[in-house]
Amino acid sequence: MTYDLVIKGGNVVLRDGVYNVDIGIKDEKITCIAETITDDAKQVIDATGQYVMPGMIDTHVHISEPGRTEWEGFETGSKSLAAGGTTSYVEMPLNALPATINKKALDLKLEAAENQNYVDYAFYGGLVPENLDNLKELADAGVLAFKCFLSDITSEIPEDFINVDDFTLYKGMQKLAELDQILCIHAENASVTSGLAKEFAREGKNSGVEYAESRPIFTEVEAVQRAILFAKETGCKLHLVHISTSEAIQTILKARTEGVDVTVESCPHYFAFTAEQVDEIGPRAKCQPPIRKAEDQARLWDELMNGNIDWLTSDHSPCTEDLKQGNLWEAWGGISGAQNNVDLMFDLAVKQRGLPVHKFVNLIATNPAERFNIAHKGEIAVSKDADIILVDPNESYTVKREDLYYKNKHSAYEGRKIDCRVTTTIVRGNIVFNVERGIVGEPIGKLISTNE
Template sequence: MMYDLIIKGGNVVFRDGVRKCDIGVKDEKIACIAERIEDDAKETVDASGQYVMPGMIDTHVHISEPGRTEWEGFETGTKSLAAGGTTSYVEMPLNALPATTNKAALDLKLEAAKEQNYVDYAFYGGLVPGNVDDLEGMHNAGVPAFKCFISTCGSDIPDDFTNVDDYTLYKGMQKLAELDQILCIHAENPTITDNLTKEIVNSGRTTAMDYVESRPVFTEVEAVQRALLFAKETGCKLHLVHISTSEAVQAILKARAEGVDVTVESCPHYFAMTAEDVEEIGPRAKCMPPLRKATDQAKLWDELMAGNIDWLTSDHSPCTEDLKQGNIFEAWGGISGAQNNVDLMFDLAVKQRGLAVNKFVDMIATAPAERFNIPNKGEIAVSKDADIILVDPNQSYTVKREDLYYKNKHSAYEGRKIDCRVTKTVVRGHIVYDLNEGIVGEPIGKLMH
């Protein structure tokens, strides 16, 4: 057979461990896995000394197109994802304008995305006050899941995203349970965080640690518990996004043991940085929920190493640089992280803490593929999409602004040394990123169904 691509001699990561073997790709699929493939190929890649693993499926990305393309767009956002080892993503219903809260807004986003993506993609629908009757239309159009905020969000701009009240949350969960859909939730108690913020700012306290104190651990835990209670009542499937505390993870595990269908994600920034670091890094490291104190982070690491966090996402939330100015309360709350998911967490979890590499792959690819019903992605196996990345555990580099593909080239990781490197990203058999060449070719990303 003439293969389109053969990846030779790499340490291939499977569900049950790592084996040195070759992978043959034909017609965008993995066609053969063998100790040695002797056939010819249009292109051959030597993966000796590198890990060969499924590309990351990042289920928490904000692209901001259409409507806020000065923050990020599909082209720059997906170049960043590709350079970071992500081969597919699911994009949030905010911060685009209009927000993706009905079929018409979804259609606008689908049209805007055409021929701009370097990796494969899908879009969430949003749950906001007043749109419960719109959920079925987005479901029928193929969104893989829905998203809502139990936390203050939005602006005075028409058609921007807004957070739910308890009644909307309850009625939305009822409808999504009927549709057998997943609801993803940003969980922080808005009444307490909003009023603590006013109290702290009015007293003249505007340091990074003051910001952390305005969003204490219990405000995440309370909102998580409320969501779990509603899910138990309605039968709605839940996914809790960017969880930052061990206490919230434990509440989720307790509810799961009681029969709630719930999964949980966290993000690299909660493991790579602490609240104590934010004073030095500044507003580039502002996010919601906030980075936690070192003592809380240590407990979150325990949860990850114990297998209690289902998968990892970037929560890539970009903005223009001017929105990161001023004190930390005034600055935009979001971290640009799409380009440093795989390498950063491989370094921190696998190299530094000894997490099994197949467990790492489960957290970046296999688990989200299974939960979001993406059957052709998420693992190295014959007939799966040839979404493959190469990671060199023996390379080191420092994150530099000039190497970022973001439209706005700022990152909380600037100046950080990372002791491994993504050297190649392959989407359905097409090389879209090479460490030496950069982004390769034209956008080939397709909508995932």
């Protein structure tokens, strides 16, 4: 056999550990894993000294095309994902206009995404008060899951995204349970956080710690409890997005013991920064839920290291630079993070804290693939898509604005030194990023199907 690509000499991360084996790729699939591959290959990569692992599946990405393409488009967003070691992503139903709350809007997004992506992609459908009758058409059209907000999200713009009320949450969960769909939830108590934000702003409380105190831990826990209660009543499958506190995770773990089908994600920024550091970074580090205080972050680290967080996502939420001006009340809330997921968390969790590498792979690839039924991705195994990244654990670099692929080149990680590096990203056997060459070739990303 002549392979399209062979990766030789690397430390290959399989389900149960790390092995020094070769990987043979043909027709976009992994076709051979062996101690040594001696057959011919059109291309050979020497991965000596590097970890070879499945590419990240980032299930929480905001691309603002169409409608707000000046914030982020599919081309720039997927380039940044590729450079960061992500080989597949799932795009959220908000920030673009119109929001993905009906099939017509989904079709616009599908058309906009075609031939622009450097990595594979899928879409969420939204749940909002006005679209209960549109959930089935979105599910039939192939959205991977659904998303709603319990936190306050309002807009005067027609066809923009808004948060659900409790009736919509209940009825939506009923319908999604019937459709066997997962509902992903942004869990914060809208009334309390909105009231505290106005109160703190009036009083001139603008520090990073004060911003965290305006969205206290109990507001996340209460919303998680409410979502779980509704899930018990309806039988809807849940996924809690960007959870920032140990208290909320413990609530989720308790619900599992009571039979609730629920998973949980968190994001690198909750592990990389503390509220005490936000003032130095400024509004680039503003997000919801907020960056937590150091003592709270320490407990979140315990949850990650103890295996209580199912996977990691970027929650890449970009915007134009002018929207990041002003104080923490005025600036847009969202962190541009798609390009620094794998390297940052590999450094923090694996190198600095000793997380086994195969467990790290579960956090970035295997677990989300299994939860969202993406059977052909998520691990290095024969017959899987050849979505593979190389990570050099001994190469350090500093995040610089000029190296970012975002449409708007700002990031909370600017100036941060990271002690490892993604050197190569391969999507279905095609090299799309190399650290020396940058982005390689033309967009080859495809829409993800769960039927393969």
